[in-house]
Amino acid sequence: MEESVKDKVRQILTEYLQANGHRKTPERYAILDTIYSIKGHFDIDTLYHYMETEGNFRVSRATLYNTIVLLIDANLVIKHQFGTSSQFERAYRNETHHHMICTECGQVAEFQNTTLREAIGSIKLKRFTASHYSLYIYGICSKCVKAKNKKTNNIKSK
Numbered sequence: 001m002e003e004s005v006k007d008k009v010r011q012i013l014t015e016y017l018q019a020n021g022h023r024k025t026p027e028r029y030a031i032l033d034t035i036y037s038i039k040g041h042f043d044i045d046t047l048y049h050y051m052e053t054e055g056n057f058r059v060s061r062a063t064l065y066n067t068i069v070l071l072i073d074a075n076l077v078i079k080h081q082f083g084t085s086s087q088f089e090r091a092y093r094n095e096t097h098h099h100m101i102c103t104e105c106g107q108v109a110e111f112q113n114t115t116l117r118e119a120i121g122s123i124k125l126k127r128f129t130a131s132h133y134s135l136y137i138y139g140i141c142s143k144c145v146k147a148k149n150k151k152t153n154n155i156k157s158k
Contacts, residue, residue: 006036009076009092016074030057031067035077041087041108044068080134082108091132098135104144 013032017024034051035042042050044064051057051064059067068088071077078091082101087108096117100109120133140148 002036005093006033009036009090012076012092013071013074016070016076020073022070027057027059027063028067028070031059031064032071032076035071035088036090036092038090040110041080041089043085043087047088078132078134080108080136082106082136096132098137100137100139100141102141102144103138104140104148107141107143109141 009032010029013028014024016022017028030051031047034047034054034057037054038047038050044061047064048059048061051059068077068079072079072088076091077088078094080087080089080099082099083103083106085106095112097110097112098116100111101107116135120135
């Protein structure tokens with residue numbers, strides 16, 4: 001199944017590059033393959049290191065940034081802005097999911113909720129056709145709550 005997805009996204013990229021007059025470089029395809037090997041979110045640094053260690057393919061950060069822009073435009077990658085950090089994930093055949101972002105440590109956790117998905121899917125939007133959506137819920141993760149409680153308890157006991 002995974003190889004058929006990679007074949008399909010390579011085909012989509014090829015069609016996008018041809019339609020927009022861009023060159024079909026080995027680096028672009030290597031970046032695409034690497035992205036579709038990563039599960040979940042990643043940032044440029046993670047992608048850079050993953051390509052170096054797992055993919056055995058060295059590209060510059062500038063090439064990564066430029067290629068990410070092309071892949072977003074080709075609807076093959078989704079960009080998320082979680083607080084101050086930009087993170088990305090693959091777009092093709094990516095199931096709708098939601099995000100919980102901890103405002104203390106920055107951890108991002110994905111979750112799925114059928115009730116939310118159905119509620120959002122049933123909303124009628126005037127003069128607008130939605131293609132996809134992202135839901136971000138900001139708060140404090142259980143690990144940070146425990147750390148805060150421990151710190152508060154330590155202060156009270158002094």
